[in-house]
Amino acid sequence: MIEIKNVTKKVGNKVILDDITLSVEKGTLVVLIGSSGCGKTTTLKLINKLIKPTSGEIYIDNRPISKENTIELRRKIGYVIQNTGLFPHLTIKENIELIPRLKKEKSVEEIEKTTVELLEMVGLKYEDYIDKYPSELSGGQQQRIGVARAIATGAEIILMDEPFSALDPMTRTSLQDQLFTLQDELKKTIIFVTHDMDEALKIADKICIMDNGKIAQYDTPENILRNPASEFIQNFIGLDRVWNNPEYIKAKDIMIKDPVSAKPSRTIIQGIEIMKTSKVDSLLVTDKENKLQGIVTVKDMKSNINKSTSIEKVMSKELLFVNEDDNLVDILGVMNEHSVGYVPVVSNNRKLEGLITRSSLISVLSEQFLEMEVSVLG
Numbered sequence: 001m002i003e004i005k006n007v008t009k010k011v012g013n014k015v016i017l018d019d020i021t022l023s024v025e026k027g028t029l030v031v032l033i034g035s036s037g038c039g040k041t042t043t044l045k046l047i048n049k050l051i052k053p054t055s056g057e058i059y060i061d062n063r064p065i066s067k068e069n070t071i072e073l074r075r076k077i078g079y080v081i082q083n084t085g086l087f088p089h090l091t092i093k094e095n096i097e098l099i100p101r102l103k104k105e106k107s108v109e110e111i112e113k114t115t116v117e118l119l120e121m122v123g124l125k126y127e128d129y130i131d132k133y134p135s136e137l138s139g140g141q142q143q144r145i146g147v148a149r150a151i152a153t154g155a156e157i158i159l160m161d162e163p164f165s166a167l168d169p170m171t172r173t174s175l176q177d178q179l180f181t182l183q184d185e186l187k188k189t190i191i192f193v194t195h196d197m198d199e200a201l202k203i204a205d206k207i208c209i210m211d212n213g214k215i216a217q218y219d220t221p222e223n224i225l226r227n228p229a230s231e232f233i234q235n236f237i238g239l240d241r242v243w244n245n246p247e248y249i250k251a252k253d254i255m256i257k258d259p260v261s262a263k264p265s266r267t268i269i270q271g272i273e274i275m276k277t278s279k280v281d282s283l284l285v286t287d288k289e290n291k292l293q294g295i296v297t298v299k300d301m302k303s304n305i306n307k308s309t310s311i312e313k314v315m316s317k318e319l320l321f322v323n324e325d326d327n328l329v330d331i332l333g334v335m336n337e338h339s340v341g342y343v344p345v346v347s348n349n350r351k352l353e354g355l356i357t358r359s360s361l362i363s364v365l366s367e368q369f370l371e372m373e374v375s376v377l378g
């Protein structure tokens with residue numbers, strides 16, 4: 001685990017980092033994001049002891065790094081930068097094996113075996129690349145080697161400073177996917193710097209948004225999208241982003257709260273009255289704990305001759321519902337698959353929380369788009 005505690009960095013009078021506190025759990029990938037000059041690279045350099053904080057301390061596995069031997073510390077940390085930092089006069093094999101050979105923890109055979117595996121993991125064929133020099137590889141291939149090399153060191157911690165920024169979009173996407181797959185398997189502790197929110201959303205367990213030397217918000221991608229902490233964050237992520245990520249929109253965000261419902265013991269006459277006064281054509285039936293029991297439509301009621309019958313007898317017990325945490329994609333899927341115009345929303349225990357109807361969906365969505373348009377115009 002990496003803990004940055006109350007770290008301030010000044011150069012002369014200029015405050016570059018202003019009392020930063022941040023902890024990165026072991027085995028997670030945290031993305032540092034923010035506009036140019038906000039202090040991202042400085043943060044990485046502090047962790048790697050390339051520079052010293054003006055005040056505050058950084059701990060790795062509870063040990064203050066100021067007391068650690070710098071060379072030892074750097075061997076525990078892999079560093080990947082934009083132009084890979086591969087040594088131009090060494091072959092790919094020599095580049096990858098440099099640190100492991102220096103460390104002497106493994107035999108040469110073991111190291112070579114790892115090199116083959118690593119190249120395969122980053123999607124490169126060993127024989128094709130191993131004796132080449134960095135200049136003979138494309139930017140994307142060099143970046144893959146950079147990632148392989150950082151992992152080859154056996155480092156538990158990997159710092160990545162805009163490693164994919166200079167690559168074309170296709171290569172970039174492919175490397176993001178590769179990194180995600182690698183991380184899924186290896187569970188390193190990674191701090192990844194970028195200024196691209198789409199990249200952050202794709203790979204991060206948590207995102208730390210920085211602004212002018214301060215942390216503006218540190219949370220999971222989902223929480224940041226759903227509850228931006230400030231107007232700055234909102235502008236940073238962009239209003240349209242939430243709506244471009246419908247998987248982040250939950251039933252509870254868009255449902256009508258307090259839908260019209262009735263107890264099962266109500267008679268048909270009473271049920272019809274309730275519907276009339278609330279201008280609906282169906283009733284959700286809930287028990288005294290507000291658990292959803294069924295649904296009854298005007299048609300169900302009218303077709304029953306005995307109007308003193310309880311609605312429990314005529315309601316349909318087989319009904320569709322969604323959970324309040326289901327997302328918009330799921331909900332639209334359910335509504336389309338069963339071609340229904342509405343769907344009740346329940347919490348765990350099947351307690352009725354709300355109702356989503358086609359028209360409530362349309363009005364919620366169009367309000368959002370209206371807001372977006374206004375913000376674009378204004």
Ligand SMILES: Nc1ncnc2c1ncn2[C@@H]1O[C@H](COP(=O)(O)OP(=O)(O)O)[C@@H](O)[C@H]1O
Nearest residue numbers: 011014016034035036037038039040041042043
């Ligand atoms: N050694 C230095 N001396 C003076 N200013 C610096 C130094 N290093 C960084 N800065 C300034 O600190 C700010 C943050 O830099 P940096 O961490 O590189 O930002 P980022 O990586 O987020 O773009 C910038 O305004 C930069 O100009």
Ligand SMILES: [Mg+2]
Nearest residue numbers: 040041042161
């Ligand atoms: Mg930088």
